[in-house]
Amino acid sequence: MSLLRFFGGHRASAPIARERLQILLAHERSTRGQPELLIMLREEILAVVSRHVTLDPDKVIVKMERGDTVSTLEVDIELPSGFERQLAAIA
Amino acid sequence: MAKVLVVTSGKGGVGKTTTTAAIGAALAQAGQKVVVVDFDVGLRNLDLIMGAERRVVFDLINVVQGIAKLPQALIRDKRLENLSLLPASQTKDKDALTEDGVGHVIADLRQMFDWVLCDSPAGIERGATLAMRFADEAIIVTNPEVSSVRDSDRIIGMLDSKTIKAEKGERVDKHVLITRYDPARAARGDMLGIDDVLEILATPLLGIIPESQEVLRASNLGSPVTINNPASAPARAYLDATKRLMGETLAMTVPSERKGLMNLLLGRRAA
Numbered sequence: 001m002s003l004l005r006f007f008g009g010h011r012a013s014a015p016i017a018r019e020r021l022q023i024l025l026a027h028e029r030s031t032r033g034q035p036e037l038l039i040m041l042r043e044e045i046l047a048v049v050s051r052h053v054t055l056d057p058d059k060v061i062v063k064m065e066r067g068d069t070v071s072t073l074e075v076d077i078e079l080p081s082g083f084e085r086q087l088a089a090i091a
Numbered sequence: 092m093a094k095v096l097v098v099t100s101g102k103g104g105v106g107k108t109t110t111t112a113a114i115g116a117a118l119a120q121a122g123q124k125v126v127v128v129d130f131d132v133g134l135r136n137l138d139l140i141m142g143a144e145r146r147v148v149f150d151l152i153n154v155v156q157g158i159a160k161l162p163q164a165l166i167r168d169k170r171l172e173n174l175s176l177l178p179a180s181q182t183k184d185k186d187a188l189t190e191d192g193v194g195h196v197i198a199d200l201r202q203m204f205d206w207v208l209c210d211s212p213a214g215i216e217r218g219a220t221l222a223m224r225f226a227d228e229a230i231i232v233t234n235p236e237v238s239s240v241r242d243s244d245r246i247i248g249m250l251d252s253k254t255i256k257a258e259k260g261e262r263v264d265k266h267v268l269i270t271r272y273d274p275a276r277a278a279r280g281d282m283l284g285i286d287d288v289l290e291i292l293a294t295p296l297l298g299i300i301p302e303s304q305e306v307l308r309a310s311n312l313g314s315p316v317t318i319n320n321p322a323s324a325p326a327r328a329y330l331d332a333t334k335r336l337m338g339e340t341l342a343m344t345v346p347s348e349r350k351g352l353m354n355l356l357l358g359r360r361a362a
Contacts, residue, residue, distance in 0.1 A: 012279065012280025012281060013280070013281050014277070014280045014281060014282055014283050014284060014287065015280065017236075017237050017283050017287075018283060018287045018291070020237060021237055021240055021241065021283075021291055022291060024241060025241065025244050025291060028241075028244070028245070029244070029248070032248050
């Protein structure tokens with residue numbers, strides 16, 4: 001089969017399918033079972049920031065820590081390099 | 092003790108109804124008392140695949156709503172006397188199904204049968220969640236194709252969280268059934284392989300059903316493929332899967348079509 005592929009210039013598509021699935025499912029599994037509120041917050045924050053800066057959606061992390069007296073919401077957004085130029089272009 | 096088994100997938104068109112009919116018939120052929128229940132309210136099809144479409148009078152929703160008694164709605168198969176069908180409604184909508192109502196019907200079916208096979212609708216809405224709600228075991232029907240595998244993963248997550256068993260801290264026994272598998276394309280690297288799918292889904296394999304014209308033939312005729320042509324490749328794969336469900340350990344193979352000499356000479360596929 002590999003000989004055939006060599007001569008035919010045909011590249012197997014199954015390994016690509018496998019890799020795409022593994023990446024996608026790792027992401028989907030991580031959001032499963034999370035409180036709806038966090039998923040919603042994350043999506044809305046992503047939408048607001050994306051209006052001004054092009055973001056990698058995977059680089060937006062929203063966490064909630066519940067304490068006895070104080071709870072905190074942690075939002076961690078990694079900006080791409082050169083984002084200031086993007087901002088300047090809009091302004 | 093009766094077992095409630097849901098046949099589910101998330102994605103549509105992967106072979107849930109074909110599988111429900113084929114395995115239901117195979118269990119009945121093995122002497123088990125079996126009922127197959129169609130949960131696809133509004134888009135019922137199990138009656139058609141079983142060849143009972145002209146015998147439907149009452150349906151699951153009539154029973155849930157108390158309009159008909161369960162024995163009135165059950166349709167006994169004409170070929171196998173210990174196989175029955177509980178059809179879905181074609182006219183009502185899925186909101187007519189309530190959890191309590193379905194729970195009562197399933198509890199009654201447990202008293203009457205050894206196996207209760209629930210044919211889930213596609214999707215993750217009410218019909219699908221109710222089909223899996225009372226399950227002891229699940230068959231996740233998956234095609235070796237990215238969108239089907241993704242949806243199966245989602246459904247596996249639901250089986251682990253939204254079933255009665257899961258809520259009690261128990262586990263639904265899950266099995267992946269790979270359907271429409273084409274060994275030649277997988278060998279060429281153009282179809283996800285069995286190992287790929289199993290590694291991604293991390294769920295044990297019940298069987299591999301090869302892509303075959305016999306499945307369409309059986310549905311054209313309204314006869315489960317395991318009854319219509321038990322010697323065909325998909326039927327043998329379904330029969331093996333059924334034995335595994337009943338606890339037998341069998342080597343995992345992908346049956347292929349036996350070609351008759353005449354067919355080989357004529358260069359045509361065995362039909």
